[in-house]
Amino acid sequence: MASIRDGCTPWPEEFVDRYWAAGHWRGNTLDNLLRGWALQYAPRTALVHGGARLTYAALNRRVDRMAAGFRLRGLRPGHRVVVQLPNVPEFVIAVFALMRAGAIPVFCPVSHRTSEVSRLVRLTQALGYVGPATYRGFDHTAMAADIAARVPLLRQVFTLEEPGASSGGLTIDTWGCQYSPLGSIDAPPGPALAHSADQVAFLVRSGGAGEEPRLVPRTHNDYAYQARAAAELVSLTEDDVYLAVLPAGSDFAFGCPGIVGTLSVGGTVVLVEDAEPADCLAAVERERVTVTSVVPAVARLWLDALPALGADVSSLRLVQIGDAPQDPATAERIGPELGCRPQRVHGTAGGLLTFTRPDDPDSAVLAAQGRPLSPDDEIRIVDADGEDVPDGEPGELLARGPYIPRGYYRAPDLNARSFTADGYFRTGDLARRTPDGDLVVTGHRDDVPQRPHPEAPPGP
Structure with missing residues (x-):
């Protein structure tokens, strides 16, 4: 049987050395x-x-x-x-x-x-x-x-x-x-x-239903870093309770910070099998859920159902929304109706992740998709000829970083279209950068085979 490595594109050695030296990669599976x-957390409730x-x-x-x-x-x-x-x-x-x-x-x-x-x-x-x-x-x-x-x-x-x-x-x-x-x-x-922690930990699917599968190889090193960095960004602690309502095998629910990030700090993961508001909001009340991640369609279901259900959701402190650029109105409802902070999260299972920060002003949360997860994420916004555009000007978003794989699994033709020669991932997102460094995603290029936000769960 062929080695798993045969279908994967490794990070160049200079980047491996850089991510180790920065402490992002730590060599633990x-x-x-x-x-x-x-x-460390033996008697605490994990699941x-x-x-x-x-x-x-x-x-x-x-x-x-x-x-x-x-x-x-x-x-x-x-x-x-x-x-x-x-x-x-x-x-x-x-x-x-x-x-x-x-x-x-x-x-x-x-x-x-x-x-x-x-x-x-x-x-x-x-x-x-x-x-x-x-x-x-x-x-x-x-x-x-x-x-x-x-x-x-x-x-x-x-x-x-x-x-x-x-x-x-x-x-x-x-x-x-x-x-x-x-x-x-x-x-x-x-x-x-x-x-070894540089080996592939799992393969996760990227893209929409009905398309040819595009598999992203995630190594132990890069995914442990992603989940840890996301947990730190949202200040997760052992007192947090995370509600996993999106599919557990989606990148958003598994490690943004999701299941892995919550377990890394000794928190509790509450698993529910669909997005039906009565069950989810009852779980928030019963388990005193503090953090969850949803897509806009799910958030709207919950918000619309909450007045009739009358659930106590006062324990919530943060609701992450897997962002659709055209739908900031849903994020705007989170604070007044759920009484907690919204956080917009944008990205794909194999690409750049951007987050608004918990202390960002409301205007920034509602107007932008936030900033890259890692300080070592490298960003370019380019025109149709691949040339960098000035800040404030729109263009295609390219990225490479310590949790962004360098290729899909066993997909050389797709990789040739999706990555530049120097390893930047072509996200397909059309974006501009604000003076504060936030990214505003304005659309998506149809000729680049990506999707700009996490997969929605099946309906109730």
Whole structure:
């Protein structure tokens, strides 16, 4: 099997040295960071889903045992595994367990069906699949079986049984594919595997539904930095409670600062499976949620429903909005109606992230998309000939930095269109820079295959 590195574009050595020297990259893998968090915050609540609660110590134990179970099932370092789970604790457990086993999770929205999932399996040469047995009337097990019959490399299917269902045991179909309940992937942990933080931690999808998959390889070093920097930017602490309502496998919910950033400070992650206002606002009230991230459509649903629901949302201190440049009005409603600060976040799973700052004046939050996440993000705004334009003038936004990968996975033609020769990512955003250094995104170039804001979750 080809190495995961064969399809990835590395950072040039001079940039590797620069990001290490700046302290952005620290040489620790995400799964090993979880070990440290579990020691530091052992009795604190890490994950909440409905009535279920999981402490940091229990989360790390389950990750350890599942990682050992994956190894017993034949998963080895470098193997790719498509993970298609909703916002449930098993998503977090399985992703960290796969990383701890040295395998590469490939994040896939739970709403995707056979054609989209099979393309991911083929592109990544995935050996395994993790998904629900059935979810909201769709038979994921049958879908996986159909894909396995046509893609010989897929040989391990791990399914999350519904509560109360009979788990059964290991079965093998006529094509030689093994099917196992995810709950049975449990074994005493063996010696910890050593793997490097410059290796790929996971692959995340970028782009809209129905398009050819564009996979972004995220290394342990660059993603740990992104989540840590975002957590610092919003002043996350162990007293914060983050509501994950967008798909957990989206970059916005996973690490902006999201799930990873919240766990890094000992906070609590509350997982909900859709954006329906009654459930989400009830979770805010019940768990005293302090921070969440939404897209404008979800924010409008909540704002419109709040008067009738009468939920107590006074615990909220920050609502991040995955920004649509044409919709500042939604951000404007956050303060008066939810009683907390809005923060506009702009970017893609594999590109520049910009944030308004919590102490920015309201005028800046409503008028701009903020400033780059990292002090070492390098920005250019260029005209049609690739020449830099003066500040205040519009042009295409280019960026490179310590969390911006240098290429898509196994996509040389796409990379040639999406990156400059000196490594700048062509975001496709049309933007201008204000005198204060904020970026104002005014539109998007149709010929650049990107999307300017995080993927919205499926409807209720």
